[in-house]
Amino acid sequence: MIHMKKFxxxxxxxxxxxxxxxDVKPHALFSDHMVLQRGKPLKVWGTCAEGEQVTVAIQGQxxxxxxxxxxxxxxxxxxxxxxxxxxxxxxxxxxxxxxxLIGEVWIASGQSNxxxxxxxxxxxxxxxxxxxxxxxxxxxxPKRTSPKPESDIASKWLECKPETVTNFSAVGYFFGRDLxxxxxxxxxIINSSWGGTPAQAWTTREKLQGNNKLSHYVSNLEKASExxxxxxxxxxxxxxxxxEMHKIAVEKAKAEKKTPPRAPAMPTDPxxxxxxxxxxxxxxxxxxxxxxxxxxxxYQGESNAGSAFEYRTLYPAMITSWRESFAQGNFPFHGxxxxxxxxxxxxxxxxxxxxxxxxxxxxxxxIPHVGMAVITDVGDxxxxxxxxxxxxxxxxxxxxxxxxxAKVEVANGPTFKSMKVVGNKAVISFENVGPGLExxxxxxxxxxxxxADRKFQNAIATIEGSTVVVELPTGQEPVAVRFGWSNFxxxxxxxxxxxxxxxxxxxxxxxxxxxx
Numbered sequence: 073m074i075h076m077k078k079f080x081x082x083x084x085x086x087x088x089x090x091x092x093x094x095d096v097k098p099h100a101l102f103s104d105h106m107v108l109q110r111g112k113p114l115k116v117w118g119t120c121a122e123g124e125q126v127t128v129a130i131q132g133q134x135x136x137x138x139x140x141x142x143x144x145x146x147x148x149x150x151x152x153x154x155x156x157x158x159x160x161x162x163x164x165x166x167x168x169x170x171x172x173l174i175g176e177v178w179i180a181s182g183q184s185n186x187x188x189x190x191x192x193x194x195x196x197x198x199x200x201x202x203x204x205x206x207x208x209x210x211x212x213x214p215k216r217t218s219p220k221p222e223s224d225i226a227s228k229w230l231e232c233k234p235e236t237v238t239n240f241s242a243v244g245y246f247f248g249r250d251l252x253x254x255x256x257x258x259x260x261i262i263n264s265s266w267g268g269t270p271a272q273a274w275t276t277r278e279k280l281q282g283n284n285k286l287s288h289y290v291s292n293l294e295k296a297s298e299x300x301x302x303x304x305x306x307x308x309x310x311x312x313x314x315x316e317m318h319k320i321a322v323e324k325a326k327a328e329k330k331t332p333p334r335a336p337a338m339p340t341d342p343x344x345x346x347x348x349x350x351x352x353x354x355x356x357x358x359x360x361x362x363x364x365x366x367x368x369x370x371y372q373g374e375s376n377a378g379s380a381f382e383y384r385t386l387y388p389a390m391i392t393s394w395r396e397s398f399a400q401g402n403f404p405f406h407g408x409x410x411x412x413x414x415x416x417x418x419x420x421x422x423x424x425x426x427x428x429x430x431x432x433x434x435x436x437x438x439i440p441h442v443g444m445a446v447i448t449d450v451g452d453x454x455x456x457x458x459x460x461x462x463x464x465x466x467x468x469x470x471x472x473x474x475x476x477x478a479k480v481e482v483a484n485g486p487t488f489k490s491m492k493v494v495g496n497k498a499v500i501s502f503e504n505v506g507p508g509l510e511x512x513x514x515x516x517x518x519x520x521x522x523x524a525d526r527k528f529q530n531a532i533a534t535i536e537g538s539t540v541v542v543e544l545p546t547g548q549e550p551v552a553v554r555f556g557w558s559n560f561x562x563x564x565x566x567x568x569x570x571x572x573x574x575x576x577x578x579x580x581x582x583x584x585x586x587x588x
Contacts, residue, residue, distance in 0.1 A: 094119075094120065094121040094124075094142075094164070095120075095163070095164060095165040096118065096119075096120040096121075096124060096126050096144070096161060096162070096163025096164060096165055096167065097118045097119045097120070097167075098116065098117070098118035098161055098167060098169070099116075099117055099118050099223075099224055099359075099362075100224055100225050100226060100227050100228065100359075101211070101225075101229075101262075101360070101363050102116060102118070102159065102161075102169055103169060103228040103229050104169055104170050104171050104172075104228070104229065105171050105172075105173075105209050105228075105229040105230060105231050106159075106169065106171075106172050106173070106209065106211075106229040106260065107172075107173045107174070107175050107176075107177055107209045107229070107258050107259065107260025108151065108172060108173070108174050108175075108177070108364060109174075109175075109176065109177045109363075109364030109365055109366060110150070110151060110152055110153045110174045110175055110176065110257070111150050111151075111152070112150050112364040112400070113147050113148065113149065113150055113364070114130075114147065114148040114149075114150065114151065114364060115145060115146070115147050115148075115362045115363070115364065116128045116135075116137075116145070116146045116147075116148065116159070116161070117137075117143070117144060117145035117146070117362055118143075118144060118161070119142050119143055119144070119224075120139065120142060120143075120144050120163050120164075121142065121163075121164065122139075122141060122142055123139070124139065124144075124163045124164055125139075125163065126139065126144045126146065126161065126162065126163045127146070127161075127162045127163075128146040128148065128159070128160070128161050128162075129159070129160045129162075130148060130151070130157055130158070130159045130160070130172070131151060131157050133148050133149060135147060135148050143223075144163075145362065151174045152174065153174050153175050153176075153257040153258065154173070154174050154258075155171075155172055155173035155174050155175075155258060156170070156171045156172060156173060157172045157173075157174070158170050158172065159172050171231075173207065173209065173258035173260070174258065175207070175252075175255075175257040175258030175259055175260065176251065176255060176257060176258070176259045176260070176366045177259075177260045177261075177262065177363070177364060177365045177366055178247070178248070178251070178259070178260070178261055178262070178365060178366055178367055178368060178369060178472070179261075179262045179264060179357075179360065179365055179367075179368040179369070180241050180243065180244035180247065180261055180262065180263045180264070180265065180368070180369050181263075181264045181265050181274065181356075181357070181368060181369070181370055181372075182265050182370050182371040182372035182408075183265065183266060183267050183268055183269045183371070183372045183374060183375055184265075184267030184268060184374075184456075184457060185243070185371045185372075185374070185408070185411070185456075185457060185458075185464075186241055186243055186244065186263075186265040186369075186370070186371035186372065186408075187241060187263075187265040187266060187267050188241065188242050188243070188457055188461065189238065189239045189240065189241070189242060190203075190237055190238055190239070190240055190241075190242040190245050190461075191238045191239060192242075192459070193242040193459050193460075193461040193462075194459040194460050194461065194462070195462075196238075196242060196461075197238075199462075200234045200237050200238050201234050202234075203232055203233065203234055203237045203245070203249070204232065204233050204234060205231075205232045205249065205252065206231060206232075207252055207257070207258045207259065208231075208232040208248050208249060208252050208258070208259050208260075208261075209229050209230065209231060209232065209258070209259070209260040209261070210229070210230045210231075210232055210236060210237065210240050210244075210245075210248075210260075210261055210263070211227060211228070211229050211230070211260065211261070211262045211263065212227055212240065212241075212262075212263045212264075213225055213227060213262065213263065213264035213356045213359075213360070214226055214227055214356075215266050215346075215356070216355035216356055217344045217345065217346050217348075217351040217352060217354070217355050218344075218351060218354040218355035219343035219344065219351065219354065220354055221353075221354045221358040222354055222355050222358055222359050223358075223359055224359055225356075225359045229260070232245075232248075232249075240261075240263060241261075241263040241265060242461035242462075242465070243369070243371055243408070243461050243464050243465045243468070244261045244263045244369070244465070245261070245465065246461060246462050246464070246465025246466060246469075247261070247369055247465040247466075247468045247469050247472075248260075248261040248465075249465070250465060250466055250469035251469045251472055251473070254469065254473055254477075254479060255477065255479075262360065262363075262365075264356045264357060264360070265371075266346055266352060266356070268346070268347075268375060269346050269347060269352060269372070269375060270347055270375040270376050271372060271373075271375075271376050271383065271386050271387060271390050272286070272289045272348075272349050272350075272386060272390075273346055273347055273348060273349065273350065273351050273352040273353070274352050274353050274356075274357065274372075274390055275349070275350060275353055275386070275389060275390040275393050276350060276353050276393040276396075276397060277290060277349060277350040277353075277354075278393070279389050279390070279392065279393035279396075280349055280350065280389070283385065283389055285382065285385045286382075286385060286386060286389060289348075289349040290349050290350075292349075293342055293343070293348050293349045296342040296348075297341070297342050297343050300339070300341055300342055304339070307339040308339060311336060311338055311339055314336040315335070315336060318333065318335055318336055321333050347375075353393070357394065357397070358397065360398075361397045361398050361399075364400070365398065365400065365403060366403065366404070366472075366476065367403045367404035367405060367406065367441075367472065367476065368394065368403065368404070368405050368406070369405075369406050369407070369408075369468045369472075370405065370406070370407040370408065371407070371408040371464070372407075373387075373407075373409075373410050373428050373429075373432060374410065374456060376428065377410070377424045377425050377427075377428045377585075378424055378585065379585060380424050380425075380427035380428035380430070380431050380583070380585040381427060381431070381583060381585040381586040381587065382585070383428055383431035383432070384431040384434050384435075384438075387407075387431060387432065387435045388435050388438050388439050388442075391405045391435065391439060391442060392439065402439075402440050402441045403441065403476075404441045404442075404443065404471075404472065404475050404476050405441065405442050405443075406442070406443035406444070406445065406468050406471040406472060406475075407432055407435070407442070407443070407444050407445070408444070408445045408447060408464055408467075408468065409429050409432050409433065409444050409445065409446050409447060409448075409574075409575075410425055410428055410429050410432070411447050411448075411450055411451040411452075411458050412448060412450075412451025412452075412453075412559070412560040412561055412562075413425065413451055413452065413453070413455075413456050413458075413559060413560060414453065414559040414560055415453060415559070415560065416453060416558075416560045416562055417558050417559070417560070419529075419530070420520040420528035420529060420530065420554070420557070420558075421557075421558050421559070422583070422584045423557060423558050423559050423584075424584060424585050425558075425559045426556070426557045426558060426559070426561075426575065427583045427584070427585050427586075428585075429556075429575050430575070430576075430577070432444055433574060433575075433576075441475055441476075443468075443471035443472075443474075443475060443483065443484075444471075444484075444574075445464060445467035445468050445470075445471060446467070446484070446485055446571070446572050446573070446574050446575075447463065447464055447467065447572075448556060448561055448563050448572050448573075448575065449463070449572055450463055450464065451560055453560055467483075467571070470483045470571075471483045471484075482504055482506045482567070482569045482571070483571075484503075484504045484571060484574065485504060485565075485566060485567050485569075485571035485572045485573045485574060486502040486503070486504055486505055486509060486565060486566070486567050486571075486573040486574065487502055487503040487504045487573070487574045487576075488500065488502060488503075488555070488574065488576035488578070489501040489502050489503045491553060491578045493549060493550055493551075495549070496543060496544045496546075496547045496548060496549060496550065497541050497542065497543050497544070497550070498521065498541070498542045498544075498550045498553045498578075499536075499539050499540075499541050499542075500539055500540045500541075500542060500553060500555075500578075501538070501539050502538065502539070502540070502573070504567060504571070505538045505567055506567040506568055506569040506571075507567070507568040507569065508538065508567065508568045509535045509538060509540070509565065509566070509567060509568070510535070510565075510566050510567070510568055511535060511564050511565060511566075512564040512566055513564045515532075515533075515534075516533040516534065516535065516540065516564065516565055517562050517563055517564050518555050518556045518561050518562055518563030518564070518565070518575075519531045519533040519540070519542050519553060519554070519555050520553070520554045520555075520557060521542050521543070521544050521550050521552070521553050521554075522550065522551060522552045522553075522579075523544060523546065523548040523549060523550060523551060524548070524549075524551055526551070526552070526579075526581060528552075528554060528557075529544075529545065529546075531543060531544065531545070531553070532545065535565075540565065551579070552577065552578050552579035552581070553577070553578045554576070554577040554578070554579070555573065555575055555576050555577075556573070556574075556575030556576070557575060557577055561575055563575070
């Protein structure tokens with residue numbers, strides 16, 4: 073009996089000592105095949121036992137980590153592009169992370185058109201077969217919502233191979249592939265995207281709450297959360313009854329050899345909804361904030377088109393919130409303008425999608441180091457997910473080659489600069505003309521014009537040197553010109569660099585999404 077008591081006491085002591093000796097653990101971003109950002113201080117972090125001494129070593133450098141409770145972070149001096157290297161983390165245990173490359177790291181984020189996998193894209197299967205590239209690495213952030221900022225995620229880096237790239241973001245892959253080829257250094261792409269999600273879900277709570285035009289997202293979430301908590305029992309009772317009715321309906325459908333109905337959705341806590349304020353920033357962006365990056369690419373806006381005017385405020389706020397969180401300066405943030413979608417209109421129309429595209433462009437002028445890829449040539453009338461992803465990635469890569477890498481001079485198509493009225497004609501001047509303007513087709517399309525009555529009509533437009541002359545058929549004096557202003561713009565103005573013109577309007581008439 074005495075021996076048994078000693079054995080139990082010893083076992084308890086071993087358990088206590090074992091728990092006190094908790095192994096040092098790095099953040100999920102630190103795994104085999106990772107890419108670390110070149111030219112910036114390297115932060116490495118994770119968890120450990122309280123009071124545990126942690127050191128980090130790479131390429132002859134050794135850094136002692138600062139610890140706070142069970143968290144540690146170490147900072148190493150910048151490294152030049154290269155590898156493979158080994159990262160060694162020592163605490164009560166030792167971890168070796170192998171095949172580490174030093175190069176360029178970019179975050180790829182947004183909704184479904186960024187999430188869209190290579191396999192489901194045009195020629196995606198054929199591209200994947202030839203995608204093996206030891207100097208291109210891929211990391212996918214798991215979908216996760218959270219009511220509060222999270223620290224870690226569950227994922228790992230993968231070398232780009234046919235089997236690893238197939239389900240990776242097509243836009244992210246094409247961007248990374250082109251960038252790696254142009255820069256001839258290792259490139260890592262971190263895909264953090266979720267289809268059907270709005271920009272407010274990707275923005276910090278503090279940034280939303282601190283802006284009187286956006287604070288309603290936080291207050292509405294608080295109200296919805298309170299209602300959910302107060303009615304939780306009734307909601308789940310109702311769901312239980314709905315499931316019982318659904319079971320009966322399924323049995324009936326089977327007996328009649330019909331398609332069974334969908335199961336009723338379970339009540340969702342609004343604090344966990346991917347459409348609620350800050351939930352995706354908390355779960356999918358905040359955990360990345362210490363990691364060195366060169367910049368971010370962004371393909372989103374479809375879910376905010378109904379509030380396009382507000383997007384003028386929301387989009388820059390979201391970008392700024394990321395920059396503040398990452399504390400790496402005004403890193404480049406390059407977005408994709410919405411692709412053409414829905415039925416082609418033969419006559420001028422008001423368009424929430426046109427207003428959203430305008431808001432996306434306005435961000436490039438409102439805050440520094442923001443670019444926008446125009447993709448008016450890759451839309452699909454019947455599909456919000458155009459399959460042509462390669463030109464999207466290519467144009468984003470071109471933006472990056474200009475900012476931050478300064479490898480190219482022109483990364484955008486013709487961009488509206490000014491309008492001069494001469495009789496019944498409007499002379500439009502452009503930036504980003506490059507070697508010159510060109511119409512891809514017999515004549516220019518997509519221009520509309522209005523006189524003082526503000527009624528737009530299709531216009532005759534011709535290229536004259538580095539300008540476009542737009543004529544009002546009625547002979548009246550024009551007051552406004554629009555280009556590509558519709559859900560599905562049919563346009564063919566390009567520069568000779570091979571880039572499509574940016575849709576624009578010269579007026580500031582109240583739009584259909586402006587509610588102030």
